[in-house]
Each structure stands twice: as C-alpha cells, then as structure tokens.
Amino acid sequence: MTWLITGGAGYIGAHVALAMTAAGEKVVVLDDISSGVTERLPEGIELVRGAVLDRELLDRTFADHDVTGVVHLAAKKQVGQSVEQPLHYYRENVHGLTVLLEAVVEAGVRQFLFSSSAAVYGVPELDLIPESAPCVPINPYGETKLAGEWLVRATGRAHSISTACLRYFNVAGAARPELADTGVFNIIPMFFDRITRGEAPRIFGDDYPTPDGTCVRDYIHVADLADAHLTVARRLAEQQSAGDLTVNIGRGVGVSVRELADLVGEITGYDARPVIEPRRAGDAAKAVASVGLITEELGWSASRGVREMVESAWEGWCLRHPEARSN
16 A cells, blocks of 8 residues: 655655654655755655646656555645635645545545644634534634535545544644754744744733633644554555544643743743733634544544653754754
C-alpha cells in the first residue's frame, strides 16, 4: 500500500511523513513548496513538486506510484489572510480538494484522510468541545475546512471510500529541531520572535471569564498529531467496508495564554512578562477538545505535555536563530 501525503514537506506534513515511514508505511509526497521545506522530508521519500489543482500531475502521480490511500494536508491556513483573500482560500482549499477527490475517484483509491481544524466550531461556549458541537465557523479559513469535510464525506459515501476528518486543535512543538515550525503565525513562535528581539510577548485581552483572565487553549504536540494520523490511516486501510470518521485531535487539557508565557520565560531564560493589549475580535474565551471519541474508537490519546512542546519548539527556533542562545 502506498500513501500520498499532500503538503508533506510542511510543518505538520513532514511529521506525518516521518511517523508513517518510521512505522513501515510506503509514502510519496506531493508539495508545491510554497511553504514547505524539502529538507524536512525523511530520506528515501520521493517528492513530487506540484499542487493539488494540477489534475494531470495528480493522475500521473497516482498511476506512477500505485497510490492506494491519501492523507490530504495541503491547504492555506492563516486566518487573517483568509479574511483578506477569501477567493484565494476557497480556490486553494475547496476547489483544490475537489480536483484531488476527482482524481481519487478516477484512480480507485479507497482511503482518504482529511486535515480539518477546530476552526470549524467557531466560538462555542463549552467547557469541552465534542465532535457533535454545532459547526459555525467565523472566518473563511474555518468555512473552507467545514466545506472540505462535507465534500470528503459525500464523496466517500457516493464512491465507497473510507474517509476520516481530523479536527486539530493548537499544534505545537517538534519531533526534531530541523522539523520545527518555520513560520511566526502560531503563539509559541510568536512569543519566541518577540522575546529574542527584546520585546515583550503580547496577550490580547486579560478580562475573559477564565481563571487568570486570558484565553485558554488546547495544545497538541505535533508528534502526537502525527501518531494520530498513522493510527487513523491504518484503521482506514483495515476497514472491510467504507465508512467515515470525524474526530478531535487534542489533549483535552486547557492552558491559558498567561501560563504559556510564563512557561516560555522559564524554559528560554528570557524575560517573558507580557504586555496586555485589547481583545481581538472572534477570540473565544476557551477552546478545549473533548477527546473521548478517538480514544474510544481507536485507543489513541496524546502522550506529550505542553512543557515538551515548548522545549522542543525552542530547540527548533534556536537552530534557525542561533543568536537566541546568547541570552
């Protein structure tokens, strides 16, 4: 069996490729390298350069590599950018998925795993968010992920394809320093960027109805996330008949932004005392996953804590910014 991982040279994709190959799965990666890094890929994995919008390339890749399953991670994912460029996000994330699924159906592929997001929920006021919670996304990025889920499930039912949609919560950390997130769009690298430039981390709002007034989030180590992909992919491959699965991927544990800033300061040795700025529109006070379903269905649960996430992310940051260790 050969798995095609779209976006496999990206931050999450490279971890998924590593986990699957280390477990003995055969993998080929499709990535246009718009945000991916070729050096992230484990040795021996073939990289097909291109986008999921290229139907001819997809058909050739499925045939040349005898692809039997797809892990679809390629997508645009910056929330703010999606608000500014909704047409671009719908083209890349929804139309691109449509083209990919057309190729999947034509090639007779029977397993499809879709990278979704907790952004599909919007801002539910729940202590723990179950998969059954209403999906009311508040930005085009979340909308494209929800539309993607609909499209994946409908295609699976119509063409007897086993499908899974994984709703990620806040992904952090690195399995190896060279695989760390190279962007400065998520909170931990944003904190690193500011403290190493001599600036205080920013907290947007400290008057939320939470224990310390700052937003609470569920953080999942990227290596745990990759292990979840492997577990789900193997379940899809083992199924005797087509079915669909939608699960949260998180720890079910909330960490406040202030707690995270304190931990960053402790681990890095920098002064990470934050400055408080006004709330951002659309930020939920709390977003923590209910994770019982994936444990019940697949026996999977996260094993790494937030300290390990920050420590491993810091090692990756220092690899690319060696001057950060001079503190």
